[in-house]
Amino acid sequence: MEKLIIPSILSTAEVISMADRILKATQSFLRSDEKLATLHAKVTLLYERLVKNQKKISKSKLTEELFRSDKQRDRSFIALRNIIYGMSLNEETAGKANPLYTIIDKYGAQAYRLGYKAETAMLLSLFDEFNLPENQQRLTDLGILAFYQSLKTAQESFDLISKQKSDEKTTLDNESEAVSSVVQEMFPALINLVAWLQLYSQLNPETYGEIYNQIVTYVTEINTVARARRTRKKKDGEEQTEG
DSSP: OTTTSOGGGOOHHHHHHHHHHHHHHHGGGGGGOHHHHHHHHHHHHHHHHHHHHHHHTSOOHHHHHHHHHHHHHHHHHHHHHHHHHHHHTSTTTHHHHHHHHHHHHHHOTTGGGSOHHHHHHHHHHHHHHHTSHHHHHHHHHHTOHHHHHHHHHHHHHHHHHHHHHHHHHHHHHHHSOOHHHHHHHHHHHHHHHHHHHHHHHHHOHHHHHHHHHHHHHHHHHHHHHHHHHHHHHHHHHHHHHHO
């Protein structure tokens, strides 16, 4: 049975799926066998712990909010950049717009293409210069101070959601068990349950043979998916190395 369930190739999601299938398949035999019921109960407890903790570390709703907030600051930055660039090409406004665009160009006119942290660092540096009295006056004279304020507001909103997400992660880390440790507890319990059912299928094939064969099929299917995933990852890694 240890060769049928192969811990080294299985992801957490695959362990959860495997345990779920095996628990459901053996549910109908619990009343007739105390030993099987005991093994089933142990796997059930581990399964519930695993699902609970996996849900806690799954995608947070704040992830999507942070993404939307980043897109908003990107749009605000692009709008301000384009307006200042356009004014720098106009003879009447170039004198005041050029110094502002020089600052934008200094920190990266394509800053919105950066990662979250890099973009934040760039914007904060840009704010330091744009907040200088002479640049505030240029923005006011050009009539575009509101566009600059919109960018600052977008950054403040991004910072707030980013902090909330960081706090959420800290809380979850403190309250949740390490999923990997629960997975390691799951394997021997799951192997014992299936091994016991294998023994029953040999001693009483009429009663247990079909359900045991179903479980073998379940596990084999999951193993096939797991091996295919590992092969893809290995291939992708080799291609990146060659590239």
